[in-house]
Amino acid sequence: MNIIYVLIPLAIVLVCFAIAIFFWAVKSNQFEDLERQGSSILFDDDVNHKSTKSKQNNNTDV
Template sequence: MSIIYVLIPIAVLFVLIGLAIFFWAVRSKQFEDLDKEGFSILFDEPEQKPTAATTKQPDDTNPK
């Protein structure tokens, strides 16, 4: 019977933590557009051409 005095405050603490996380997610707009991510897997992203800065060129200044 004395264990209930420990379990009830722990359960209340878990509920408060869960509510705090839920309200944080709502405030930070995590639930704004639920369909976007579901549809994003259906469409390919356009391929981007590599630029001169991102392509690795052989370095001719190093002696062999």
């Protein structure tokens, strides 16, 4: 029964800490753009990598 006197305040402190972290994340715009990261894996950036590689190959051939 004595453990209740420890666990209830500990739970309240943890909940308050989680709420504070949530409000900090909202205030610092952590949830501003949720779509960009999910759709970024769908698009290839190989065009930029190929042009960079071809420039590097041309420099080594000279």
